[in-house]
Amino acid sequence: MGLDAWLVLGVIVVAVLLFVTEFFSIDVVALLILCSLVLLGIISPEEGVAGFANPATITVAFMFVLSAALLKTGALQLMTPKLAGLFKSNYLLGMISLVLFVGFTSAFVNNTPVVAVFIPVAVQIAHTSNISPSKLLIPISFASIFGGVCSLIGTSTNIVVSGVAMKNGLPEFGMFEMSPLGLIFLVIGTLYIAFIGIKLLPDRSVAEGFKSSVSFRDFLTEIELKEDGAFTGQRIMDSPIVKELEMDILEVRRNGQKYGLPPGDMVLLSGDVLKVRCNVEKIKGLKDLVKIQSQSAVSIGEEALNNQGMTLVELVITSQSSFEGKTLREIDFRRSYRAVPLAIRHREEVLHEHLHEVPLKAGDVILAEIKTHHLTELKKQETHHESPFLILSEEGVMDFKKKRFLFVLTIIGTIVFLAAFNLVNIMIGAIAGTAILVVSKSITMKEVYQAIEWKVVFLLAGALSLGVAMQKSGLAAIIASSLIDSLGEFGPIAIVSGLYLVTALLTEMMSNNATAALLAPIAIVTAQSLDLSPTPFLMAVTFAASASFMTPVGYQTNTMVYSAGGYKFTDYFKVGWPLSLVFWIVASILIPIIFPF
Template identity: 55%
Template sequence: MSPALITLLIAFAAVILFVTEWLTVDLVAMLIIVALVVTGVVSPGEGLEGFSNGATLTVAFMFVLSAALLKTGALQLLAARMAERFRKRPKQATLLLMLLVAVVSAFVNNTPVVAVFIPIVGRIAVTAKINPAKLLIPLSFASIMGGMCTLIGTSTNILVSGIAQEAGLQGFSVFTLAPVGVVILVLGVIYLTYIGDRLLPNREAEESLAEQFALHDYLAEILIPEDSQLADTRIMDSAIVRELDMDIIEVRRGKDRFTLPPGDFRLAAEDTLKVRCDREKIKGLKDWVRLTDQSSGVRVMGTGLERDNSSLVEMVVTPNSEFVGKTLRQVDFRRSYRAVPLAIRHREATLNERLYELPLMAGDVILAEAKTHYLKELYRIEQGQDSPFILLSSDTIHDFKRTRFAFVIMVVIGVISLATANVVPISIAALMGVCVLVLGRTLSMSEAYESIDWKIVFLLAGALSLGKAMGNSGLDETIAGLLANSVSHLGVYALIAVLYLVTNVLTEVMSNNATAALLAPVAIAAGQQIGIDPMALLVTVSIAASASFMTPVGYQTNAMVYSAGRYKFLDFTKVGTPLNLICWMVTTAMVPWVFGL
């Protein structure tokens, strides 16, 4: 079997795994490296080159710079000050919000930026009496468009630049993509403000979280009679908990209330238990108690959840969360976070049953009841660089530190200036910035390590090895030849339009980085065969790979706002399709002009 055919089969298998999400993207990337080395398409050294590639290291260091900026609290302060503007001029405020998010996302990784803004936007929506669904999709889309404007705006741009350098080209400068990206950003923001706003849903919000998550049929109160076998037993030993797989949310004993009691809490006669369990088990609960106690000491209750000693919290699962792919039982949710899950909003569905058995996905919203005194600890967990969730109802996490903010901004500007002036490569400039931040005690080394999204690092390393294999085997030239022969007679505009469409369709169903890794080598080979500057085609691939607006699963930030905004899948398609067309037309028209083709 020829090396080209082996590489094609491995790439095809990788695409299937990326699309189906049977395995995590970082594991797929490692399997790509193993498969290419074992089959001899690349040498062991070439297979591991991706881990030391400047693109991979740059992405890792940029995560650290992003974490330092977010830690200053500057974004929370800016967004909080916009609340009054939303009450007076909502359209103007929406436009300014998108521009703010876009500008920050051009220089900071957009996933943590959106994570910071989701709860802030929620509070702004409540204060200004705006439906959050009118703001969250624009928030995500603005962050994506901002990332298109600079080399460091997204890991996709850095990856494509790294593949170009591997092929002996110069790679992108910090602002190579800016002429096209800024035009897309301006037109996109105008579209979302004045046209997209009409396409966004404006569904009536329910009166309470209990109604939103349909909790009424899933909560019950149990009164323990004098002669019950439940009296004087520990919760962990009680048959009713074991057999019905329920959570005890509260125990009321006279005037005392015990919220989220631990497993060794001993029940007593006349205790009233507030419990959560599945609908069918609640129906059977009456029979179970009547059979044991000769009474029906059970009633389905209204929720009455928020009390002084307990609070409802909505927790959005982040893309890099330890929760992803695991169940609440596997992460030991109740003991680890002192909270009882009441419901899960999973994409468009709200689930109330079998909560401990559902594998979680990025963007899922967990509604839980937590001890009020433990909320500070949940906020502390949320502000960690590797936080598994965002609290939709959380207050501002960081106080604004003016001096620290000025220091971080100077470091970021220094990194950009050094890279733009070609004094040192961007990877070295970013590393210098990290060192300055750690020496200046803005971040500790442990915080720096925690801020790095290691899944993306491994994905980039695997993607670079796949690009190397395509070059070694000649597969890139074969595919480029087919592409060039089919459209080259129609001119360079047709080539760019087709390349954009192919890239964009792939990125809607699989990782944007994986898509860029597959098509960047093809773009280089096509440019060389036709005799045009390959950088023009690489810019096309970069923008198309990031322009994932039509589905909620094509880009991490879309997945984050999907459940938080209570959207339907088609909401993204309705709003995102015209925006994708705008990006396609602008890229097709401007890339030849910018590069003089």
């Protein structure tokens, strides 16, 4: 090897160590790679920053925006009550439905935000279905990986390999070129989780660190039942409020009479006011349940549960607050602060007074619902020297916006259709789609900037520059020759299998995107050396780079559910190694068949 090849190899070794140890974040490592290669004279400054202008990098950035716009409609949260009910009635069918739903969604929406949305959804489903969240969160992460390889836009890894191919004069991947094998992976992965993986997953409670103060602190609130068959005419023990949401009913007020700690066989009637003890997750669950069954079935805190664009906030009463000794009605809380009080946590006491007649004390916590655009004003009031409260926490409540959902879905569907038939380049389609969504006010420019995972953008730019350096220095050709010398006597199928295995093992230790950018040039040079089509070799890298199931650090969605599920490092290996083995065997057999040499 020449000096340049040794220098590039040194950069790769150091980069892999930094990726594995996470001594620096992945975007910082990417920048260090870029700077090192330029300063060592292996690539020019123009080649170093070319990754930022690479179509793959730009496409990935704008696909994050399209995903965010779809998630903003609240469409995924709408599935929570339905999935929870399915898990209760048929656990196996519920698991299969959850995996397939997440997988299908991840085929068209970037899997990172999908998993981010489904973490609290899974916790809520687990809570209402009396199962451990640890039984759901790894399957959700794995399902997003299965779905991500079903289309070009499913995950940024696919776009990275396609971008490397284009940079080397090869045609880019088609929108659904990966779908045949991707769908097989989805089916096999779903069956594995449903019948084998679920038995290997730990039955562990959700990690304490994940329990935010707003989600799991008990509050006292009142629920008024209106005319609706789903909430009235049933015994308390059979009511969805108790059976599905597990709220504690402390009192029922009916026709001026109070029934403290009512028996389970008491029939609830229209007009009943229930005093319940619950937490924010249960209140959100009630909101979701009401959205499915009836928009006017229930009111809470004197407000019907049909508001749009609301945020839940916790306000703690400060010492010497002007609120102290007064009730919510006396301070005209709703009109003064444009917030609807939903519940009060009155120290450790269980209150039986009317919610709006409770004298407030320092240390009390008010759970209130406020229009999201008024939250900034509330925060300004909090900063005043004599503010009567402090904001403990805030949590947005996503409502399903059907018209906006259909509009955003139409935009994304049009982009996919045009790209699938090569009528519009996927990069231009993603940019144009983002522009339309901004102009239509479906998403703001501020939200555009917030939606883009800048770490991924910097990682792609740095990793792509590494691919250029490998080719210029001849290191890619040297590694390809070694691969051919080792497996060449067994034929090209063995080389594809070996390339898949190396990629799969490497992606367990470092970023999947970095792995794909590192090995894609080697796949191309290997194919060219054998005078074969590069497609099966590139597909081996593409599928293997996403097939990270044995560690929580190889794929970002695995990392995201690590703490939320209370997992240990060994949990991933226990569940993931059989799946990785099955996928390797399936890929080795089917890639040469679906993508012939």
